[in-house]
Amino acid sequence: EIQGMLRIVNSNVALILAERGEVHRSTDIENILSESEFYSPSVVRARYLSPVTRAKPIVNVGQQPSMTRLVLHFTQPLDKLKLVHKFKGISSELCGDPWLGNIYHIQGQVNLAGLNESFDVEFVTLSEYMKFVPVEKPPQDGQSPPAPQSTAKSYLVFTGCGLDKSVLKNWLRQCQPPKPEKKQILTRDQLSNDVINKIHVTNHLSILPEGWFYNGSQYISLDGEKTSTHPQLEKFLEEYIKEKNIEITNLNKEIDSIPYTDLFA
Numbered sequence: 222e223i224q225g226m227l228r229i230v231n232s233n234v235a236l237i238l239a240e241r242g243e244v245h246r247s248t249d250i251e252n253i254l255s256e257s258e259f260y261s262p263s264v265v266r267a268r269y270l271s272p273v274t275r276a277k278p279i280v281n282v283g284q285q286p287s288m289t290r291l292v293l294h295f296t297q298p299l300d301k302l303k304l305v306h307k308f309k310g311i312s313s314e315l316c317g318d319p320w321l322g323n324i325y326h327i328q329g330q331v332n333l334a335g336l337n338e339s340f341d342v343e344f345v346t347l348s349e350y351m352k353f354v355p356v357e358k359p360p361q362d363g364q365s366p367p368a369p370q371s372t373a374k375s376y377l378v379f380t381g382c383g384l385d386k387s388v389l390k391n392w393l394r395q396c397q398p399p400k401p402e403k404k405q406i407l408t409r410d411q412l413s414n415d416v417i418n419k420i421h422v423t424n425h426l427s428i429l430p431e432g433w434f435y436n437g438s439q440y441i442s443l444d445g446e447k448t449s450t451h452p453q454l455e456k457f458l459e460e461y462i463k464e465k466n467i468e469i470t471n472l473n474k475e476i477d478s479i480p481y482t483d484l485f486a
Contacts, residue, residue, distance in 0.1 A: 286320040286382045293389060294376045295484045298332040301353070303396040308344045308351055315346070321383035329377035330356060334398040342377070394484050403473040407465045409458065417458065421450055424457045 308327070315323050327344045333353075343352040379389055429435060432443045433452050440448050451457070 286318075286323075288325075288380060288382060289384050291379045291384045291386055291389060292329075292376055293379070293386070293393060293485070294374055295393070296374055296486070297397060297482060297484045298334040299375075299393075299396045300398045301333045301336075303398075304331075304333075304342075305351070307392065307396055309349070311344075311346050312349065319383070320381075322381070322385065322388065324379055324381040324384070326380040327377055328380075329375070331375040331377065339375070390485060397484055400479060400481070401476050403476050404469045406469060407462050409462065412458065412462070416461075417454075420457050420461050421454055424454070425451055427451065427453070427457070429453075 311324050323346075325346045327342070329342055330339055331342050332339055338358070339356040341352065341354045341356055344350065377393070426435075429440070430452055433440055435441075438449075440450070440452055442452075
């Protein structure tokens with residue numbers, strides 16, 4: 222093999238014998254080391270006319286990952302911010318050989334929470350290319366109303382290595398809009414100074430307790446006590462808190478009544 226390669230460069234070179242490191246045929250070494258021999262007309266002519274008989278090099282490209290595709294169909298809308306966040310986190314989760322679970326491409330059509338239209342979605346992991354394009358609605362013939370957006374089916378096609386459908390479903394469930402959070406019951410120490418001032422302004426001319434009068438700037442009692450706030454301010458605050466807590470309780474009941482619908486139900 223080596224002899225063939227040398228003779229392709231210079232046909233005058235024979236096999237170099239160097240028993241125990243000693244070269245007895247110096248002409249071969251001189252032909253290889255010569256600065257002009259390679260471009261001599263006879264060598265160039267021989268190089269062009271000689272057949273190339275080198276063996277093809279063996280290239281080890283290594284094991285190639287087996288790509289698979291999985292399609293997930295669902296009916297519930299997705300939260301765009303959560304979906305974008307999940308897209309951007311894919312590249313940090315890529316692993317090497319055997320590449321199991323790696324997602325390289327996502328494409329499909331989804332409904333987004335709060336938006337009354339469908340979107341063509343695409344994400345390429347390695348380039349982090351991301352696309353959200355509204356789907357063009359077909360023109361209406363004026364006879365049949367458009368189908369409600371909530372009934373439109375969504376789908377995503379995942380391309381990657383060793384993808385697991387159950388894992389992808391759990392991954393996508395994390396993109397569902399969150400259920401509204403229940404509010405905590407309001408207490409006196411949670412009232413800000415601004416809220417207290419507004420309550421006082423609203424009630425500063427309310428009926429005063431017996432023995433009190435208002436001179437336009439201060440509240441004065443017959444005992445000589447003076448204050449810049451209404452004597453019954455705490456009562457007004459309690460009424461405000463009670464009213465707000467009724468609203469909070471009703472809101473929390475509505476939240477509790479919202480049924481949980483699985484993304485793939």
